[in-house]
Amino acid sequence: MSPPPSDLRRLLAAKQVVIACGPGGVGKTTTAAALGAALAASEEWRVLVLTVDPARRLADALGLGTLGNDARRVPLDQLGGSDRPRGELWAAMLDTKQSWDHLVERHAPDRASAQRILANPLYRNITGRFAGSHEYIAMERLYELHGEGRYDLLVVDTPPSRDALDFLDAPERMAEFFGSRLLRWLVAPSRSRLVELASRPFYQVADRILGTQFLEDVAEFFLLFQAMYDGFVTRARGVSALLRDRATTFMVVTTLEHAPAQEALRLADELARRNLELGLVVANKTLPDLFDGPAVEVADELRARARPLAEALAAGLPQRDAAGPLADPTTVTRVLEEIGQSFRDYRRVAAREAELLARLSAAHLVAVTVPHLARDVSDLPALGEVGRWLLGEAGVAPA
Amino acid sequence: MIDLLARDLLFVTGKGGVGKTTVAAVIGMLAAERGQKVLVCETDPKGDLAALYECGPTGFTPLEVSPGVFAMSMDTEASLREYLKLNLRVPTVGRIGPVAKAFDFVATAAPGVREILTVGKLCYEVRERTYDLVVVDASPTGHILGELAAPVGINELVRVGAVRSQTQWMLDILSDPARTGVVLVATPEEMPVREAVELAGRLGAETGVALAGVVANRVLPELFARSEEAAFEALSAPARTRDLAGALDSGGRDGLAGVLEAARLALRIRRGGAAHLRTLRDGIAPEVPLVILPYLFGRSTGRRAVRQLAEALAEELGE
The missing domain is CATH 3.40.50.300 (P-loop containing nucleotide triphosphate hydrolases)
Structure with a gap:
């Protein structure tokens, strides 16, 4: 892409x-x-x-x-x-x-x-x-x-x-x-403000909510900042x-x-x-780009025929590996099933990614992918x- | 952790993108399935909650989106209006416009004013006991401290006025670990874990709100047990791969090589995540429970996903 x-x-x-x-x-x-x-x-x-x-x-x-x-x-x-x-x-x-x-x-x-x-x-x-x-x-x-x-x-x-x-x-x-x-109104000189303010709904509400002192503090700060x-x-x-x-x-x-x-x-x-x-x-x-092609069928087969595959593998082991990690068909069966299942899981993710990438492309966005x-x-x-x-x-x- | 759902108020937070909204929706769903009446509130309304519950857009008025689950989204202006009506008996919908605008301005300038409207509304719902549990899809880690510390801050800044007298009851609710807690969400990645650990360290001291639990979200399943991993390694030896390819009915050697490579990729991604998960566990106090939610390979939004994760959460919490 x-x-x-x-x-x-x-x-x-x-x-x-x-x-x-x-x-x-x-x-x-x-x-x-x-x-x-x-x-x-x-x-x-x-x-x-x-x-x-x-x-x-x-x-x-x-x-x-x-x-x-x-x-x-x-x-x-x-x-x-x-x-x-x-x-x-x-x-x-x-x-x-x-x-x-x-x-x-x-x-x-x-x-x-x-x-x-x-x-x-x-x-x-x-x-x-x-x-x-x-x-x-x-x-x-x-x-x-x-x-x-x-x-x-x-x-x-x-x-x-x-x-x-x-x-x-x-x-x-x-x-x-x-x-x-x-x-500007807030930082206007306090004296003249108080007279006209008392009648304004904002002041009434603000005073009741926040208290006059706090408003004065805010005003002083903004006076400085306004410069x-x-x-x-x-x-x-x-x-x-x-x-x-x-x-x-x-x-x-x-x-x-x-x-x-x-x-x-x-x-x-x-x-x-x-x-x-x-x-x-x-x-x-x-x-x-791993989740397509012949791998798909192999992954399916690993899940479906894990046991016979594990047994075939164990039977074909050379003498020196006879006690190795591949000797136990039960363990190997689980491994093959896991591999097949994991492939299937990630394939779903890959499909979702492909769909979203297509959507980005459809919107005429040049997409660079980083794996x-x-x-x-x-x-x-x-x-x-x-x-x-x-x-x-x-x-x-x-x- | 078993008593996570027994609290009155849970704030769900974490770094952006870790699935806060999902976790909030999941907690809400599970609590409702266990017979509670739950309010789930999205404080930063992006519509994610509606997508998860597959309901229409959420608003300030809670809607029952699933049996026992009520969803709402926060709106500070509506919250102010409700506050004025309830506490100061300031009437008139007509005059609220300019008042809200002016208030908005002061709120921008004055730290904590906007936050207190959010937290205040949620505490109010807790105090009124309309719901058994209020779950908040809260601000991300960068902002949550300011939000939760707002009542403390206002208490210190504002010496008189209605707000000051109004904050004490909120503080009572927030600082009671039996009633209120924070649920910290992280994915097994470097930055989310780092932010979670940092927040866990600062939360108590700066807000007085307790850490109720940590959720590790989107955790990949363990691929192999130890003995299986050895078998997998042995399988990668060229001679063994050839043997296995020979036994296959399908695909042959290329196909198998692809499948094995994919498995190695899965292992590597999983291992990387596991390291971050350990950092997370080590970085939070041992008495704080860590709950693991799985990565969903399928669709990660919608009711089905929420239900799937709720089941996983139920398993983690125990009966």
């Missing part, structure tokens, strides 16, 4: 940003890292992989053992490709807290205001829990890194969120939030433009399980509706292998 390698390479040659998105639990982070690694190895590019929440061993493999926004260079000599690595791979992890602090320091009108915001007890809660806070920061970092221009290609992982495309709206939502009339409004709006516009830029493409990662594949189709629709370019759909962790690898993808050689699958340059399916 892989497209000719040149297609994806040609597509990516014109890109500066690849954004990986998809439902949770499909291997999005790993796929993003693998794509970045494979391209850094085979092209003369400086590639940065920006991960959000990598598995620990993957983080270790990328040299990201400690938290922090700083990019680190990843040695490519262990990727296991046939040629000498040509480009550079860099990796960075998104540190939401640090990124927020950084943002406040840059946008606050002066040092004292920045300090007051950072010290506000509500600040941490809000930056940590604001719906879309992580998504916003991820896009903010992307924008900043792109602006710095130090890399030829940025491969960006997106945070796990309720909706896999939340990050698209996060910048505008954030700007809207800080610019809303309601907020940064212009900065937010400008950045949000910049991020939106970058997402729509022709140098940006999206990669939807999914597995061929029912719910994730359904979600991937929805994401593809949604990207199209927003006129965003979907460059690549990756079907991850698929079963290899279930022999081990967890948590070191550079494994990452290299996934990367070669993505580029359609892997050898035969690994046994």
Whole structure:
């Protein structure tokens, strides 16, 4: 099912940003890292992989053992490709807290205001829990890194969120939030407010629910934050433009399980509706091409004739194996039945996968399949292998 | 674990994609089969619960979707409306629009306000004793602490007002391990296990809600017993494979090679999962029960799947 390698390479040659998105639990982070690694190895590019929440061993493999926004260079000599690595791979992890602090320091009108915001007890809660806070920061970092221009290609992982495309709206939502009339009203000088407020239903209700003191606390916090409004709006516009830029493409990662594949189709629709370019759909962790052909009949026979087969096998054993593990037909019968049954079970899964893959193809989505690898993808050689699958340059399916 | 279903309120959580909704639906189905009246609530309405029970779309008003099983999806605005009506006697459907909008805004800003509407509604159902058991398909691991800690947080942040006086009874329900518990779901993979173990460590201290049990979901069956594994290894020797191929009526050597390769793949996948399963067992307190639900090779959604898993759960829980 892989497209000719040149297609994806040609597509990516014109890109500066690849954004990986998809439902949770499909291997999005790993796929993003693998794509970045494979391209850094085979092209003369400086590639940065920006991960959000990598598995620990993957983080270790990328040299990201400690938290922090700083990019680190990843040695490519262990990727296991046939040629000498040509480009550079860099990796960075998104540190939401640090990124927020950084943002406040840059946008606050002066040092004292920045300090007051950072010290506000509500600040941490809000930056940590604001719906879309992580998504916003991820896009903010992307924008900043792109602006710095130090890399030829940025491969960006997106945070796990309720909706896999939340990050698209996060910048505008954030700007809207800080610019809303309601907020301005909320932070208007308290004295004049109290007079007019008492008559408003919102105040009556809010006061009864939350208490005036709490509302005052919130108001004070936003008063500080509002000074940064212009900065937010400008950045949000910049991020939106970058997402729509022709140098940006999206990669939807999914597995061929029912719910994730359904979600991937929805994401593809949604990207199209927003006129965003979907460059690549990756079907991850698929079963290899083993469950067809003459094997099917053999598996059926192993289940149906396990006993006679086991006996034939025992009868034909050479003398030195007469007391070995194949000598007992009862055990061997069970083994043959298990093998046949397991084949049948996995064949059902393979059939379901084929059906879902067909559905992705019917939606005109170019799907690249990456098979279930022999081990967890948590070191550079494994990452290299996934990367070669993505580029359609892997050898035969690994046994 | 036997008393898992004897609690009043269960929050089912885990990393995204591990099958939280499925496990919630399965617990609900089993409890109902054992004669309880159950409310299953999807807090992040994506329609997965409706797909599992094969019923129409769920809403804020619970619907009986299967004998004894009532399903609903959370809607914080509807929850606010109900709250205002019940507690503050703020009337008027007409005026709720702008109020809800304003409230939505404050809720966005103020930590825990939105969460408390969710948790509050669920605790309310528990307090009213309309159901024997309330099963919540809760937020994923990344958000559940904030959700469950909301009453504590609100209690600390808001010094006066109706909310403060309203949170104590919720805390009473939530912090009683005999009534409320968290069911943590993980699949035998690295990240889901890591998130489950981390959450298990933080849950008690940060929320006061007890961990009722851990569900290892989508666990592949053990292929071979130990002696069988040795036989399988021996079978892979070229001479033995040739012998077996010779005895077959069908397929011949190529077909057999494919079947054996598929079996090795199945073994490898299973072994990888088993290692993560051990990490999960070692990472949670020994007194917390670990329940295993099988991977379904067939369709993994719909009533039939739910019933199949409910049977597996029943076996794990014992009578």
